[in-house]
Every structure is written in structure tokens, then in C-alpha cells.
Amino acid sequence: MALTTTSTPALRDRRPRPGPATRRGRAGAARRGEGAAGYVFLSPWLLGLMGITALPMLLSLYLSFTNYDVLTPWSEVEWVGLANYRRMFTTDPTFWHSVQVTLKFGLIAVPLKLAAALGVAMLLHRAWRGVGLFRGLFYLPSLLGGSVALAIVWVNMFNRAGAFNSLLSLFGIHGKAWVNDPDWALPTLMLLAIWQFGAPMVIFLAGLKQVPVELYEAAAVDGAGAWRRFRNVTLPMLSPVIFFNLVLETIHGFQGFTSAFVLSNGSGGPIDSTLMYTLNLYIHGFTEFEMGYASALAWVFLLAIALITVVLFSTGRFWVHYTDGDDR
Amino acid sequence: MATHVARGPANRRLNTGTRAAFRYAILLLILALVLYPLVWMVGTSLKSQQEIVNNTGLWPAEFTPGNYAQGWVNFDVHFGRFFANSLLLCALIVIGNGLSCLLAAYAFARLRFRLRGFWFAVMIGTLLLPGHVLIIPQYILFKTLNWVGGPWPYLPLVVPHFLATEAFFVFLMVQFMRGIPRDLDEAAKIDGASPYGVFRHVILPLSRPALVTTAIFSFIWTWNDFFRQLVYLSDLKDYTVPVAMRLFIDSTSESAVGPMFAMSVMSLLPVFLFFVAFQRMLVEGINTSGLKG
DSSP: OOOOOSOOGGGGGGOOOOOHHHHHHHHHHHHHHHHHHHHHHHHHHHHHIIIIIIHHHHHHHHHTTBOOOSSSOGGGOOBOTTHHHHIIIIIOHHHHHHHHHHHHHHHHHHHHHHHHHHHHHHHHSSOOTTHHHHHHHHHHHHHHTTSHHHHHHHHHHTSTTSHHHHHHHTTTOOOOOGGGSTTTHHHHHHHHHHHTTHHHHHHHHHHHHHSOHHHHHHHHHTTOOHHHHIIIIIHHHHHHHHHHHHHHHHHHHHTOOHHHHHHHTTSOOSTTTTOOHHHHHHIIIIISOOHHHHHHHHHHHHHHHHHHHHHHHHHHHHHOOOTTSOOO | OHHHHHTOHHHHHHHHHHHHHHHHHHHHHHHHHHHHHHHHHHHHHTSOHHHHHHOOSSSOSSOOTHHHHHHHTSSSSOHHHHHHHHHHHHHHHHHHHHHHHHHHHHHHHHOOOTTHHHHHHHHHHHHTOOHHHHHHHHHHHHHHTTOTTSSSTTHHHHHHHHTTOOHHHHHHHHHHHHTSOHHHHHHHHHTTOOHHHHIIIIIHHHTHHHHHHHHHHHHHHHHHOOHHHHHHOOSGGGOOHHHHHHHHHHOOOGGGHHHHHHHHHHHHHHHHHHHHHHHHHHHHHHHHHTOOO
């Protein structure tokens, strides 16, 4: 995005010619009005924060200790203490199963997606004729891939009469209906996530642009080959961007919902193999109407995401290098 | 160093030439893999019912454009209505996000007020808050207000966006406004402009690029969003495109596969057109703002 710093015609005759004295006097008087104006401009956001975010969060914390189910009136809602949490951790096997599915999805799909993004970015970061078109076309799946329509196409592609099997038949392999196989359904969804590598790729491209050419030249003079230049110059210089992408994609990956919903028509099947955490939450909240239990699920999810973020940030200390000397 | 130079430019050019060709070949291969599902989707949408089962290849032997006509009227409510609903929802959310996030961003980027640092930290905190965590209590809240399935079925989907709850766009605009020279504000202030005047005459006109980015991504994200629309929309005539597409999964009949693919193509078309129109901006713009698709 280009920063427009040129003044508009309306401003042209308002060029600053301030004397220091007048400036300070006016600023002091304006300061008080500014404080009020600050809250005026902030008021929609504050209202949203209170009403759409904070209040619902507290409400769901309360509900997680109740047996609320939408249908019973508020007066009959019972406080059940830690029963929902106890059920989750001790008697509900689908909870642990959904945690496993979600972790497997995130831990495999996210690193592969980032590797694909970085690999293609390395091939595209120097300017040559047509490079823009390549960048754009690789980015396209990131815009389309999150939709129901594309998930439908994807599921059909890995079905018995799908494109994937026609590709396999070229090698004489007779494929099956991958999406109906509990061992293969989740991997097809991982592939859909990896297919959308374009979004982290463009962020890598921006990062690669920032690496000073002199560093590569210096490394080449020292006799470093392509791999060592990548290993010792590109990777450390790019580590803040890798970190940024890793945090974003991890949080995003654990929240995968649409593709799992489409593959299983909202059930998490075959045999719960695509029961992502958010899908399990949806099933409990909106098909079983166990909203108290679903609220407990939501809070555990929130704490897990927070924990993962903290862990990522604390490991980041050991491998993320900030060149501006600002060790965050 | 000396040997490096002595190797000579001719030798080097040849070397880089073959390497470039090699790189080009790899890129074309990856590109073919990436685009294959999309081309296959368009191809399948034009296949007859029989060909869908027998010919899993990329392109139909015989064109069957009838899938489009059939898919359009596949449900009791036609797809025209679903598209109109989705467009209306997108338009409202684009306006809401642009307006409310710009106001909040101006406060954070330019005005000094009490607890500004604290509120800013809170805003950054909500940036990482997973939306799925809030859906249940929000649903209960909106249901209590009689907004769910009420006379205005889109209220629960739209109102949060008029209250700047999409922290990502607030952050984006704050970052953008930090790039607008403060001299312009100061000049306007010296001419007697209030904070409102500065907003109206300096920040608003200069924030157009950030507003355009916000509008594009608000549109695409809303167009693709499934989770919320699935939760809040219950009446067929209020369905948006993603929720309507879901109906195809319910109907398991073989005959609906062609029409289902045809409507998949149709429903991806608006986002694809956005991509064609703003391709450069999307790819380059994200570079500077760290925006995610």
C-alpha cells in the first residue's frame, strides 16, 4: 500500500508556519478538548468491547458452571460447579479425541504450509518478467480456500471419482474414497490448508526484501554456497517474519472449522476423524444445545490458545533475531 | 575475491541462465498443482451427470452448461436471492468496519486521552482472541435481545462490525495513520481546527488507501464466512451463499453434483473478480501492512 503523503488541494494553503510560542499556547488549550474528543472517537469501539466482547466473555464464564441449554428459562438454570470441566477431562472421550485431531492438524499442516510458503517465496523474491503474475496466482488460493464452495470442491476431489484418483491412475494406482477413510480424511483437510500457502508467502516476500544484499555478497565472498547462505543469512534475518507467520498460522490452524464441517456434514466423521475442536464446540452448543458445557469448552480453548501463544513467544527468544537490537 | 572475478562474465551468465530455466520449470510445476483444483472445478461444473462419474479428467468431453441453470433453482429459494443476501451483508459490514474502525484508529493514533495506553493494549489483546470462544454467549445475548430470527435477521452479524470489534482493521489503520505526517495536523490546528476538524479534513481524506484495503478484506472475509452465518441464519429466505451451499451437502443425490459444482464456481466468482481487479494491491499491499488473507 502506497503511503500518500502529498497534501490534498484543500490543505495546500494551510502549510505550517508556526511560531514556537503560539504553538505551545494553543496546544495546551487544545489538550483538554482532545481528551474528550478521544473518548468520543473511541466510543463505538468501547461499546463493542463492553457489549460484544467483555460482557459475553463473563457470561460464558458464568455459563460454564451451569447446565444452561437455551430452552429452559433463566430462573431454572442450575449452578453445577465444576461438573462441566470434570466431564470434559474425565468422562467425555470425544473431548480428548477432538484435542488430538486439532493438535495433529495444527502440528502437521502449519509447518508444511510455512515451508511451502518460504520455499516458493525464495523462488519468487527476485524481480524478473512475469514474477508478479506468479505471486498473484499463488496467492489466489488463500482468498478462495476458506469458503464452503471450495471445501465442497476439495472433498469431491478426494472422493472416489475425484481428480486425485485420476492422477493416481496415471501411475497405475487404483485409489479409494479418501474422504470416507478415517485414516485419510484429516490429511486431505491438511492438504487444503497447505494449498493456501500464498498468504504467508507474500509476508515472507516482504521480509526477504528487507534482507540487505551486502550480507549475501559478504557470505559469497567468504565462500558460502547457496545452502549456507540460506542457512546462515536468510533464515536468521527472516526469523522475525517466520515467527510472525508461525504465531498467526498456528492460532488460525487450531480454529479450522469450515472444511471439517463440509467434509463430515457437521458430524466430525468419518468415525470422528475430522472432529476439530471448534467443530466439537459447535456440535455441543448448537446441535445438542448443551450451552453450559460448550461454554466450558470455549474457555478451555481460550486458555489453550493463550498458553500456546505464550509458549511460542518464550521459545521465540532463542531463535528470533531482531536486527534493530530491540530484543523483545 | 580474485578467483571470483576471474571466472568471467560469460561463464557466469550461462550458469545463471540454466538456473533461471530450472527455477522457472519448478515454479510452473507448482503452479500447475496449485491451479489444478480450480480448473477441475470449472471443468466438472460443465460435465454431464454421467461424465462426472466416468470422466474424472480436467475437462468435459461434452459441455453441459445446464448445470448452472439447474443449480440456480435447485432449492425452493433461488440462488439470486442468496447472492443478494450475501451482497447486502457484505455491503453493511464493509461500511460498518470502515466507519467504526477509522474512528477508533484516529483516537489511538492521534489523540491524547487518559488510559490511552491501556485501551490500546486491550485492543491488541482482542486481536488474538479466537472468535469461536465468544460465539455461544454472543448468540445467547442476541437471542435475548430477540435479534436472532427476528425481523432483521442480519443484526447479529452486522452490529458488531459497527462497533469496531474487528481489531485487526483498527490496528491496520492505526499503523497507516502513523505514516501520515503530523505536520498536517499541526497546520490544521493552527488554523483553528478542532480534533473533529482534523479528522474530517486531514485524516479522513488521507486514509483512503487504508479504507480501501479494509473494504476489500471485509468483503472477502464476509463473503467466505461460514461459522457465524450458519449459527445466526435459520430461515431459508435469509440464507447467504455459504449457508445455501451447505444445503448441497445435505442433499446426497448424485444428480446434484453438477449443479453443486456450478454454484461453487458462481459463489467463488465475486472473490475471483476482486482478485483480478485488485491483484497487485492485494499482493503488494499486504507486504507493507502484514495483512493476512
